[in-house]
Amino acid sequence: MPALASALRDPSPLGIVRTRRADCITLRGTTLLLDELVDPAFFTPEARQRLRAQLAGAAPFPHLVVDGLFNPDLLTLVLEEFDTHEDGGWYDVQSSYERTRRSVLGATLGPATQLYFDLVNAGWFTTWLSDVTGTPYLIPDPLRHGGGLHESRTGGSFAVHRDFDRHPKTGLKNEMVFITYLNRGWQPEWGSALELWDAKDGQCVTTVQPEFGRTLLMPHGPRSFHGHPTPLQAPDDRPRRSVATYFYTGTPMPEQDLDRSISIFIQPRRIDAAKAMLRQWVPPILWRLAKKVTGR
Structure with missing residues (x-):
């Protein structure tokens, strides 16, 4: 991704070591080549066509699950930053429908996590999402309403639901959510897998285990009911973690x-x-x- 490399060469206030000659970033002793932050195999014309067909044919509603899209070394660094995320940078959700916590709106993120969101919000990446989903001119949200860092602990759950239709601040139309899971060695018996439901039949049709490096792209629509209603019961109070962001479209000008x-x-x-x-x-x-x- 040449555009990615050129976009990330300038000096950074976040303590990121950048070198123009090697086109890499070093974070906490881990060197990441800029052109290897994502797997280029997903971005070829043939792959885009394949992913479009895969998304359209998914049940019970269009969605896409892929493994290995992001460099695992980058995701390992992102995972580490959950433990160093500032205490005031979280808000807890405790209701009859949901028990979880998320990073606050516009939270200051660790350098690896910020790099992840810089990637998925970049023009070339949102163009790829548009190609795969058929939704033109997607608009990212740099403050990450509803997204950012997500974490559930023992007993955590999220009842089956459909996401919001409009961004509460901008009024933009919610088109899709993009989630990358960060859980190594995940076991199905721990519960808290993401369930995709057929609302008409009232049952789960597809289950997505939140395994490390797995990414879910889920267009928003009238049938896109999902959740992880089975409470988390992982050993040693192990958390369920992911990073997420939403993409939007505006109202076309007359x-x-x-x-x-x-x-x-x-x-x-x-x-x-x-x-x-x-x-x-x-x-x-x-x-x-x-x-x-x-x-x-």
């Missing part, structure tokens, strides 16, 4: 308002000023026809 998406110059050319004045009086349908005929 064609008659497209002029509002261009820059306004304080001293326009006379011809442009005349066109702008004329635009206010000509009906939209006639204006579009004129532009189509003149090509301007």
